[in-house]
Amino acid sequence: MADVIERAREAVSERADLPGMSLMDHLDELRKRLIRAVIFLVLGMAIAYAFHDKLYGLVQKPLTDLHLQLNFTHPTDGLNLSLKTALYGGAILASPFILYQVWLFIAPGLYQNEKKYVWPFMAATVGLFLLGAWFGYRWVLPEGLKVLIFGFGKNLNPIITIEDYTSFFLAVILGLGACFELPIVIFFLALFGIVDAKFLWKNVRYAIMIIFVIAAVICPTPDPFGMVLFASPMLALYFVSILVAYMVHPKRREAKSKAA
Structure with missing residues (x-):
């Protein structure tokens, strides 16, 4: 940890010669980018709302393939469903x-x-x-539903509400989508010189432990198979991240430029 902090300090000091911006300039730039991001989000929501029935048909498909129907417990559940579908679809x-x-x-x-x-x-x-969202939609979600409903709940009568299913669906899809961003996080850490491939390889056993802990937390099923199913792509992405860190680390770029 001390090495990482020291590298972060060195990365900051190396960029001291870049054109500076005052605090007000940073805040003004942040405000401008946030406003434009919100505008794009609203436009995306408007487009997604026009197709919200088809979009939720895709969301509900893993459940309907198991010949199960959704239930609602509050009069506003249908409206909330349409708005949430538009929000998440528009965000994508x-x-x-x-x-x-x-x-x-x-x-x-x-x-x-x-x-x-x-x-x-x-x-x-x-x-x-x-890719992470598709992996969750195609493999994790259907298998998780089968295990939870027809495995652990085989002697019970399933009454699945819109609210519960939507939350479960988003936890799987967004959780795996976020986990698949690991190479991007490593890319920036390596780009700024905070970590390198040697550091990542040296601490691979700790990374494996952390990945399995994360998989256990976000996995919708309590069985070891589900945890391994979640952890496997993250492990593969970690090793891809080591290669990414090796390619973009400042020291390698400097050595490459000198050789040229």
Whole structure:
């Protein structure tokens, strides 16, 4: 931990020569990016609301494939369902534009040669999230429902409400989508020189332990198979992250430029 903190301090000091911005300039820039991000989100919600019935048909499909129906316990559940579907669907639609605003906010703190990563960053961020969401939708969610409903609840009568199922669905999809962003997090940590491939490889056993703890927390089923199913892609992504850290770490880029 001390090594990581020291590297972070060195990374900050190395960027002291970049063009500075006052606190008010930073706040003004943040306000501008937030406003534009909200506008994109609202536009995405409007588009998603126009197709909210089809969108929720996709959300409900893992349950209907098991010949189960949803129930509601409050008169406003149907309205809340439409609004939530529009919100999350709109957020996914607007995510490339929102991420671009994030990039524009942090761009002044990057060197010119580092700004070339904007399009790979956006493509990788959106792509990895969608890959994680698809993995959860295609494999984890259906198998989790089977185990929980027809396994542990085989002697019970399932009454699944809209609120409970939606929360369960989002926990799986968003949880795995976020976990698949690990290479992006490592990318930035390595880009700023905070971690490198050697550090990540040296601490791989601790990473494996942390990954299995995270998998146990976000896994919707209590069985070991479900935890392994969650942890396996995260382990693979961790080793991909080691390669990413090796490629973008400042020391490697400097050595490469000297060799050229």
